[in-house]
Amino acid sequence: MALADPAPAFDYKSKTALVIDDFPSMRAAFKTALAAFGLTKVDMAATAAEAISRVKRTRYDIIISDYNLGGGRDGQQVLEEMRHLGLIGLETAFLMVTAESVYERVVAAAELAPDDYLIKPFNADIMRTRLDGILAKKETFRQIHRDFMAGHMEAALAGCDGLIKGRSKYLIDAMRFKGEVLVAMGRHDEAGELYEQVIRMRAVPWARLGLARTLQLRNRLPEAERLLVTLVGQYPELVSGYDLLADVQVAMDKSHEAQVTLKRGVTMSPRSVQRQRRLGQVSYKNQDIEEAEGAFGAVVSKGKNSIYLAPDDFANLSRVYLETERGSDALRVIQDNQSWLQESTEGKLVASVMTGLYQARKGNVAEAERHMKEALRHRQMGADGKPELLLDMAEACLKSGLDEQAAQLVSEVARNAHDSEQLLDQAKRIYAAAGKGSEIDEVIRKATEQVARLSKEGALLAQKGDLVNATGTLLQAAQQAPRNPRVLMNAAWVALRLMEEDAGQSQHLAEVRALLEEAWNIAPDHPRIGGLQTKLRLVEAKLGFRSVPLRKKGPSHGRP
Amino acid sequence: MDDHDLYAALLHETKNHLVLLTLTLDSIPHTRQDAHDAPLDAARLLGHKVAERLMQAMLLYKAEAGALRLNAVNAYSPEDMVAEMAQQARSLAKHLEVVARVDADVPPIWFFDRNLLQMALMNAIHNSISYARARIEVRAALSDGMLALSVRDDSDGYPEHILELTAQGLPLQSNGTGLGIRFARLIAQAHRNEEREGELRLYNDAGAVFEMRLP
Numbered sequence: 001m002a003l004a005d006p007a008p009a010f011d012y013k014s015k016t017a018l019v020i021d022d023f024p025s026m027r028a029a030f031k032t033a034l035a036a037f038g039l040t041k042v043d044m045a046a047t048a049a050e051a052i053s054r055v056k057r058t059r060y061d062i063i064i065s066d067y068n069l070g071g072g073r074d075g076q077q078v079l080e081e082m083r084h085l086g087l088i089g090l091e092t093a094f095l096m097v098t099a100e101s102v103y104e105r106v107v108a109a110a111e112l113a114p115d116d117y118l119i120k121p122f123n124a125d126i127m128r129t130r131l132d133g134i135l136a137k138k139e140t141f142r143q144i145h146r147d148f149m150a151g152h153m154e155a156a157l158a159g160c161d162g163l164i165k166g167r168s169k170y171l172i173d174a175m176r177f178k179g180e181v182l183v184a185m186g187r188h189d190e191a192g193e194l195y196e197q198v199i200r201m202r203a204v205p206w207a208r209l210g211l212a213r214t215l216q217l218r219n220r221l222p223e224a225e226r227l228l229v230t231l232v233g234q235y236p237e238l239v240s241g242y243d244l245l246a247d248v249q250v251a252m253d254k255s256h257e258a259q260v261t262l263k264r265g266v267t268m269s270p271r272s273v274q275r276q277r278r279l280g281q282v283s284y285k286n287q288d289i290e291e292a293e294g295a296f297g298a299v300v301s302k303g304k305n306s307i308y309l310a311p312d313d314f315a316n317l318s319r320v321y322l323e324t325e326r327g328s329d330a331l332r333v334i335q336d337n338q339s340w341l342q343e344s345t346e347g348k349l350v351a352s353v354m355t356g357l358y359q360a361r362k363g364n365v366a367e368a369e370r371h372m373k374e375a376l377r378h379r380q381m382g383a384d385g386k387p388e389l390l391l392d393m394a395e396a397c398l399k400s401g402l403d404e405q406a407a408q409l410v411s412e413v414a415r416n417a418h419d420s421e422q423l424l425d426q427a428k429r430i431y432a433a434a435g436k437g438s439e440i441d442e443v444i445r446k447a448t449e450q451v452a453r454l455s456k457e458g459a460l461l462a463q464k465g466d467l468v469n470a471t472g473t474l475l476q477a478a479q480q481a482p483r484n485p486r487v488l489m490n491a492a493w494v495a496l497r498l499m500e501e502d503a504g505q506s507q508h509l510a511e512v513r514a515l516l517e518e519a520w521n522i523a524p525d526h527p528r529i530g531g532l533q534t535k536l537r538l539v540e541a542k543l544g545f546r547s548v549p550l551r552k553k554g555p556s557h558g559r560p
Numbered sequence: 561m562d563d564h565d566l567y568a569a570l571l572h573e574t575k576n577h578l579v580l581l582t583l584t585l586d587s588i589p590h591t592r593q594d595a596h597d598a599p600l601d602a603a604r605l606l607g608h609k610v611a612e613r614l615m616q617a618m619l620l621y622k623a624e625a626g627a628l629r630l631n632a633v634n635a636y637s638p639e640d641m642v643a644e645m646a647q648q649a650r651s652l653a654k655h656l657e658v659v660a661r662v663d664a665d666v667p668p669i670w671f672f673d674r675n676l677l678q679m680a681l682m683n684a685i686h687n688s689i690s691y692a693r694a695r696i697e698v699r700a701a702l703s704d705g706m707l708a709l710s711v712r713d714d715s716d717g718y719p720e721h722i723l724e725l726t727a728q729g730l731p732l733q734s735n736g737t738g739l740g741i742r743f744a745r746l747i748a749q750a751h752r753n754e755e756r757e758g759e760l761r762l763y764n765d766a767g768a769v770f771e772m773r774l775p
Contacts, residue, residue: 023576025580026576026579026580029579029580029583029584029587030583032583032584032587033583033586033587036586036587068572099571099572099575099576101618101619101631101675102631104631104632104675105631105632107632108631108632108634119675120575120576120578120579121575121578121579121582121611121614121615122579122582122611123582123583123586123607123608123611123648124582124583124586124587125586125647125648125651126644126648128647129640129643129644129647133640167668168668169637169639169640169668169669171635171668171669172634172635172669173635201635201671202633202635202671202753204633204634204635204671
């Protein structure tokens with residue numbers, strides 16, 4: 001029998017903290033409580049936006065945020081934005097304060113969970129022990145986190161194993177982090193086994209979600225689907241479960257089921273811009289225009305203060321209105337947000353294309369042509385557009401007599417989407433509607449032929465183990481289809497495997513990094529992208545290069 | 561705003577005020593003068609009790625057909641739990657000796673709903689603070705494959721009628737001690753693992769012993 005030691009006393013004097021709460025009296029109370037622990041370097045933020053701008057300027061050891069912030073964003077979203085944007089690292093302690101006990105269920109499987117949380121009402125002692133607990137854990141995991149960030153995955157794994165074997169009170173935390181490391185390394189089988197091991201101890205939601213993710217990554221989709229359906233049935237508040245389930249269902253060509261799933265997720269947590277957008281996209285694909293309109297509308301209205309709002313969101317909503325013959329609404333979406341759209345070249349492109357398409361559909365050829373020429377100028381200036389937007393552009397070009405430009409656009413889309421029937425069919429429909437259906441087949445064939453052949457050849461070579469030639473072939477395919485994330489990731493994957501085996505092939509490293517950067521910017525949520533990033537770090541470390549995180553391209557569209 | 565929204569907003573407001581009140585009381589330093597410190601400690605204890613009653617009320621309001629739903633069962637350290645509860649007791653009752661004990665065979669982690677378990681144990685601690693002579697012990701032990709978290713004091717022990725009622729599993733009267741015990745039993749029973757269900761045990765052993773047993 002042992003006497004339990006009181007929690008270790010941390011030196012709070014050297015620490016800095018940020019308190020985020022919309023009530024001035026609550027901020028003051030936190031400040032007083034922290035001062036009693038010796039922590040006097042405390043900054044305050046009343047809103048999410050203020051908090052984000054503070055962490056951009058200052059590094060904090062501790063962040064305490066209320067969950068309920070008012071003004072459209074909650075503490076969980078603040079946490080997610082800070083981590084997504086890389087504004088805070090694993091070393092920053094994040095304590096969530098909430099009056100909603102239901103938050104516990106949300107956080108139980110959240111991908112980005114705070115380090116700990118406090119349920120109101122609470123007292124100063126509980127607050128102190130929670131902070132002590134977080135800091136002690138950070139201390140224990142410091143080296144593991146450092147190794148992970150530096151790409152020293154084997155060292156991070158060894159660190160986790162040490163805690164697992166050593167009867168540590170961080171046993172489960174170590175298993176959870178080890179699972180993430182294994183997934184990041186692409187060792188999905190081992191990660192799956194690890195999650196099953198946790199589930200045998202207790203079927204906690206995060207372990208079941210982790211297992212489902214590894215099943216998805218191993219392409220065992222029906223199993224993943226079954227697991228997730230049961231999970232969200234038992235834990236309806238588990239929003240990340242709906243997102244993963246919808247991804248699995250889309251991959252299984254069950255897009256109607258995916259729509260129902262996302263709809264449930266959105267009902268549970270209507271504020272997430274990304275989930276609403278995904279619902280809009282899936283509904284649009286299912287030709288459920290009404291649902292698509294609602295979801296895309298929610299993205300634009302609820303996303304007003306979100307860093308996740310993108311110019312393309314206005315194009316999505318505008319397109320839905322055009323589809324239902326409500327041209328003036330389509331135009332209004334663009335005009336009402338003109339000043340925001342004009343802040344970036346991508347926004348300018350969206351504004352020109354959607355306005356031009358509106359005029360083209362109305363039959364105002366001269367007006368349409370003027371806008372399309374403007375759009376083409378934005379493209380020359382380097383403005384990026386989603387394939388759907390480029391097809392809108394092609395349609396408006398075609399309707400305003402810019403046939404050659406239309407063909408170029410379709411060709412570009414097709415080269416980057418040789419594996420997407422949806423986009424190719426859409427291109428064919430546009431030409432058929434313009435009575436030029438016979439021209440398009442040749443354009444598409446020419447555009448897709450080479451990349452399809454190179455992809456297939458490269459995959460075969462890689463299967464045979466000829467990594468040198470597979471890399472060469474797939475890198476060519478990537479040059480042909482520089483906007484197709486799957487082609488880019490395939491090339492990067494094979495090239496990384498080659499360099500892992502043969503350090504003499506390091507000449508591909510810069511190109512691979514550029515490919516991954518591009519793929520990440522096009523498809524930031526793709527399930528393979530995380531594993532590839534880690535693989536890159538791993539190979540870079542092995543070849544003696546200093547690894548830096550991938551860069552986000554283009555201007556940030558976040559409103560202050 | 562309908563009645564439900566109004567109710568939610570009122571509750572939210574109440575919780576915020578309660579946090580402010582508690583943190584304010586917690587920030588008043590002791591002066592070692594009884595005329596100052598005694599009412600301060602009494603006020604702090606009352607603040608804790610009000611907070612606890614509010615949490616219980618909300619939980620029962622949400623409970624379906626008398627059964628609580630656990631919010632978040634996860635792995636926690638029994639040792640941390642014991643240390644945290646002992647710290648609470650120490651800070652509320654400077655005149656008592658508070659001992660935290662963890663048996664050697666207690667595993668480093670156990671699965672439970674931390675927030676609910678804390679509510680149950682805090683209720684026991686508040687009772688013990690009112691009745692203990694000189695000493696409170698918070699302890700983690702392993703018993704029959706269950707984690708037993710207990711609060712033990714050196715008081716005269718529970719009155720017979722409470723022990724009888726609890727042993728028979730009958731509902732206890734809904735005031736004071738009875739309410740807290742009834743609530744703790746619901747929390748214990750909500751903890752299930754495979755075929756086993758948690759239980760609350762109350763007994764006297766040179767004082768009152770309040771024991772939450774978790775599978």
